[in-house]
Amino acid sequence: MTKTITIAHGNGGQENNELIKELFYKHFENDILSKSEDAAVIEDGKLAFTTDSFTVSPLFFAGGDIGKLAVCGTCNDLAMMGAKPKYMTCSVIIEEGFATSELEKIVQSMKQELAINGAIVVSGDTKVVPRGSVDKLFINTTGIGEIEYKGISASNLVRGMSILVSRDVGCHGATIFAAREGIALESTLQTDCASLYPQIKKLLDARIKIVSLRDATRGGVSAVLNEWAKSSDVCIEVDEESIPVLEEVQGICEMLGFEAVDLANEGTFVLGVNKEDEQKALEVLQEAHKSASVIATVSEQYKGKVLLNSSWGTKRFLDLPTGELLPRIC
């Protein structure tokens, strides 16, 4: 560990994992926590429980705002454990001087998103801090969900299984980056921020056996695939060309030197299923997003690794993103 915490420790990649493992897990250690799933499974597998804090600049962005993000983020973590989001808490830390009208807009978009999930806020907290102590507004939400489908895990993938993404990847990261100070790119791009429970419900209703499921937030699809390859001790072989990426997102990646698979998503998930469920799952996913695709198969070629196969016959490992995402120089 480094002596001070840097931006890179919050990137969802290697440094982030180091911080969590070497500091928090070390002191908080228990069996439930060390499973490190999107949400903790408690009460003999009946309930899923999770929390998430939200800071984003700008607070309002194309296709969403911090409020929508705060509900989607937590509800999605529950949905990824096969749980129906039910009860939530909402804590806000507000910087002195923040416009009440903006706060109301944010709360209204939280309400809208809660309705989509069928969840309610049952407890909350408000703190106001002096100017400069936080950047406008931070939100924390905690959620409890009722598990409807058991056994989803990052460690159950075996050879021959298929891996799908629910839509084109990297929209949220690219949107936020383009809107950032110092980049000043204009684009029509919108975040993918969305509640995922309705889609999971459809998969379950179609009787698809979900083996692994995770929303590809910070660290993007790369982070999810790497974690699965390690947890299941398998090789995940990705067909590079099959990864769906919007032209605008690819364009931003080209200009700034990023890879779409490393960019954050807020409404995109990765799904692992048995080969026989592949086409049915794809059909269900494509009802919501035409761009949903089968991107990988599970093998044992390089255990614990994610392998990218190019269309011209070369291969390389896809590693966890590291460091702060910085635009290239020339």
Place this chain on the structure above:
Amino acid sequence: MQELQLKNLYDDFRDGETIKAYAKIIAEDAKKLEKPINIMEVCGGHTHTIMKFGLPQLLPSNINFIHGPGCPVCIMPKERIDHAYVLAMQENVILVTLGDMIKVPGSNGSLQDARAKGADVRFVYSPMECIKIAKENPDKKVIFFAIGFETTTPMTAVLVAQVVQKKIPNIFFHINHVTVPEVMSELVNREDSDIDAFLGPSHVSVISGAKIYDAFPKKYGRPVVVTGFEPVDVMQGISMIVKQFIEKRCELEIQYKRLVNHDGNLKAQALIEKYFEKVSLFRWRGLGNVPESGLKLRDAFAEYDAEVIYKDLFLVAEVEDHKLCICGDILRGMAKPKDCTIFGTVCKPTTPIGSCMVSSEGACAAYYKYGNLL
């Protein structure tokens, strides 16, 4: 007429069938080579393409890449990173630079560390953003720590022109621009040089023209092919070099005809000439002093030159690299990242010891990220 889309700029140049076709041509031609050839891709951008797209997996064993020193972050000597750090730690200073530069460790840490200690360090994609930052912070000094080869120099020159013309009082410059042909001459002039040919970076020649390489085939007997950055470009560039060898030619050729000609962008060149002059020596990490390979602001603009204004803050001594780090040998093309004992163990992108591990265009970072199956 169909509107030009961004994807038109790369889609076809990543076509799997075309890449495979070039691999076949190169493999056939390479059988006729009398001896193995060492091609130096000067630019880190090329190193990145070669590694990311796995091109060595497609090439015969008698074609070898030597990764060159064309990564502006990698070649920055530690003392100049220390300058940036010292400037960033001054009160009421906003230090602005480009991307990866904020990650390179100096003697006291990186600019990222300075930021964690409270310094106002920002990265921009375009230097022109400095004007906005300066306007929003009239009581602060904005220092642009300018880095890069011929590709980024015109952007700095445009910013200097704006600052001078609009009399913007709070933007200053620390100039670290370097030039490609001077360092290439330095490399071929070394006795231990085993470079047989060069892939020249296309973006440099978009500005400076292919003319900057005239001397290499003529005076030094080394073919140069000015080449684009997509995998099809690089494969074609390599194929052109191989053909020169089997046809016993030694020429300057342009693969990237889409945008490069012999003369380059004369307007950009004039702008650079107006505001910058060559320094007699620029110290490169790993290569030492290379004559006339760096730029500084002309004396007439010294009032904007942070290196002049803050000179008392800077230590003059050269700072040496970590003892086990072989970035110097790598930048000279004498070693590959995997020859380094700390590569991938102590020195990783998360905890870089040498500069080649920092920038995505550094050879070590490219090997770490993409080279694990070579």
